[in-house]
Amino acid sequence: MGIPALRAEEFRLFLESESGGSLVLPGAEEKIRKKMSILTEQVVVIITEIAKTIEANKQYLCDLDAAIGDGDHGFNMARGFDVAVKNLAEKPSETIGDALKTTAMALISNVGGASGPLYGTLFLRAGGVAKDFKVLNLSLFNECLKEGIAGVQARGKAVLGEKTMLDVLIPVLESLEKSSAEGVLCKKAFETALAVAQECAEKTKEIKATKGRASYLGDRSIGHIDPGAMSSCLIIRTIYDSIT
Ligand code: ADP
Ligand code: MG
Numbered sequence: 001m002g003i004p005a006l007r008a009e010e011f012r013l014f015l016e017s018e019s020g021g022s023l024v025l026p027g028a029e030e031k032i033r034k035k036m037s038i039l040t041e042q043v044v045v046i047i048t049e050i051a052k053t054i055e056a057n058k059q060y061l062c063d064l065d066a067a068i069g070d071g072d073h074g075f076n077m078a079r080g081f082d083v084a085v086k087n088l089a090e091k092p093s094e095t096i097g098d099a100l101k102t103t104a105m106a107l108i109s110n111v112g113g114a115s116g117p118l119y120g121t122l123f124l125r126a127g128g129v130a131k132d133f134k135v136l137n138l139s140l141f142n143e144c145l146k147e148g149i150a151g152v153q154a155r156g157k158a159v160l161g162e163k164t165m166l167d168v169l170i171p172v173l174e175s176l177e178k179s180s181a182e183g184v185l186c187k188k189a190f191e192t193a194l195a196v197a198q199e200c201a202e203k204t205k206e207i208k209a210t211k212g213r214a215s216y217l218g219d220r221s222i223g224h225i226d227p228g229a230m231s232s233c234l235i236i237r238t239i240y241d242s243i244t
Pocket of ligand 2: 065069070071072073113213
């Protein structure tokens with residue numbers, strides 16, 4: 001069951017409660033509560049799927065990083081997400097915020113490279129937005145991503161166009177926000193965002209790195225895809241694949 005289906009279910013429950021004349025029809029609250037717990041579990045499933053995607057692309061991400069950095073991006077991300085999945089399995093998440101925070105702490109504590117604290121901050125700040133939520137929809141996802149990006153920027157001081165993960169994350173957020181404003185369903189919104197992510201990751205080839213390790217190469221960083229932009233793209237692809 002994917003996020004759009006759950007949104008539809010929420011809407012149905014809302015209609016039920018409205019038509020009943022009272023705030024919530026008998027049983028509806030219980031149904032909502034049940035759906036909520038499924039939703040937090042779903043977020044855990046998606047994070048587990050992200051870990052699998054990163055593991056499957058570990059060598060590819062390291063190869064990208066070897067061209068303009070120190071060749072460890074795939075290992076860094078795989079190690080962090082592996083610990084995240086183990087911790088998520090051991091410590092039940094009450095809310096979506098809990099799941100995101102557990103992931104954040106694993107990334108911050110287990111990844112040596114720049115990407116660990118940066119992705120960790122993204123998940124931590126997103127988790128702060130979702131801390132009281134057990135239901136995730138597109139607008140909440142966007143709020144989380146927006147706050148996460150603000151965290152990455154506060155920590156890494158990079159802006160759009162410096163050949164980093166932000167060159168995927170910022171256009172993805174813009175695309176998702178546009179879809180949300182137009183009332184596009186989640187799956188379709190992520191399909192559009194994924195196309196944007198793939199195009200933007202590819203386009204980082206044209207950019208000269210001015211932040212992170214790749215900036216030491218100057219003009220020689222041109223012609224190569226940024227590994228962090230690609231890992232962000234893989235994360236978006238996994239979310240798209242995981243929802244219905
Ligand atoms: P390290 O560079 O320390 O070896 P990784 O190889 O794991 O760390 O991650 C490199 C990626 O981190 C880059 O490809 C880039 O996308 C991202 N990155 C580096 N510095 C920044 C920054 N200041 N802001 C945003 N992303 C950054
Ligand atoms: Mg590296």
